[in-house]
Amino acid sequence: MMDSPVSRVQTGSAMKTAVITSIMRNVLGLVLCAAASAIAQQTTQFDNLVRSPFVHCAFYRQYEIDPRTGDRLLIEGLSNSLMHYQRKDDEHMRAIDTRRAGARDARIVRGKKYLHFIEYSAGLYVVTTIYACLERDAQGVCINYGAVNARHFDSRVLSDPDAVYEKLQADAEPGFCDHSFINVQEAARRPPK
Numbered sequence: 631m632m633d634s635p636v637s638r639v640q641t642g643s644a645m646k647t648a649v650i651t652s653i654m655r656n657v658l659g660l661v662l663c664a665a666a667s668a669i670a671q672q673t674t675q676f677d678n679l680v681r682s683p684f685v686h687c688a689f690y691r692q693y694e695i696d697p698r699t700g701d702r703l704l705i706e707g708l709s710n711s712l713m714h715y716q717r718k719d720d721e722h723m724r725a726i727d728t729r730r731a732g733a734r735d736a737r738i739v740r741g742k743k744y745l746h747f748i749e750y751s752a753g754l755y756v757v758t759t760i761y762a763c764l765e766r767d768a769q770g771v772c773i774n775y776g777a778v779n780a781r782h783f784d785s786r787v788l789s790d791p792d793a794v795y796e797k798l799q800a801d802a803e804p805g806f807c808d809h810s811f812i813n814v815q816e817a818a819r820r821p822p823k
Contacts, residue, residue: 676745676760678772680720680738682809685747687713687758689779689805710803713758713779715747725749725756741792748787755787756780759795760807773809778802 679685691710695701715723715736725736725747739746749756757780763772780795780802787794795802 675763675772676740676775678809679745679760679775679807680740681717683717684810685715685717685723685807686810687715687777687779687805687807689713689777689803691803711779713807715758723747727756739788739791741790741795743792744795746787746791746795748791753783755782755784757782757787757791757795758807759791759799759802761795764806775807777805777807779805 689711712728714726716726716733717723718735721738723736723738724733726733734749734751736747736749739748743761745760747758758777759780760775760777762776763774764776765772765774767773778795778799780798782794782798784794784798
């Protein structure tokens with residue numbers, strides 16, 4: 631019976647279907663693993679900023695141009711504004727900047743691709759968006775992040791901050807942020823006796 635042409639056709643067809651199904655499962659599994667890995671990498675990329683007690687940012691109205699190479703540069707110490715964020719909890723920070731007096735509350739919002747610090751005051755949103763790691767230390771920990779600062783009235787920033795960033799990034803001020811005191815034990819108020 632195994633040698634009959636009819637049996638081979640049925641067995642071949644069944645095997646072909648089984649092989650195709652197996653290949654499709656494996657491909658789908660690989661795609662899902664790659665997507666999960668990309669999402670995990672994106673969410674962990676900004677963890678140090680979220681956990682840090684302090685985040686410091688410098689923003690520029692325009693880039694300087696390197697006379698030798700023509701590359702755009704952001705030169706430390708020549709920024710147009712500074713932002714300082716002090717962590718309150720996992721979802722909130724206090725924000726202080728050089729353009730306004732006093733401290734304000736800011737929300738920490740993780741988008742699908744970016745991290746956002748969002749302040750709201752009298753209809754105006756002041757948003758710092760961190761979009762990438764620029765520099766890592768010897769252990770591979772990100773120590774310097776690319777960021778932009780935008781001021782706008784688009785309330786969609788509360789529901790879809792990534793889309794608002796992508797729409798308004800050309801008008802935002804470029805800059806960079808860093809974090810302070812990750813995993814550092816606080817010094818004692820009094821020296822030991």
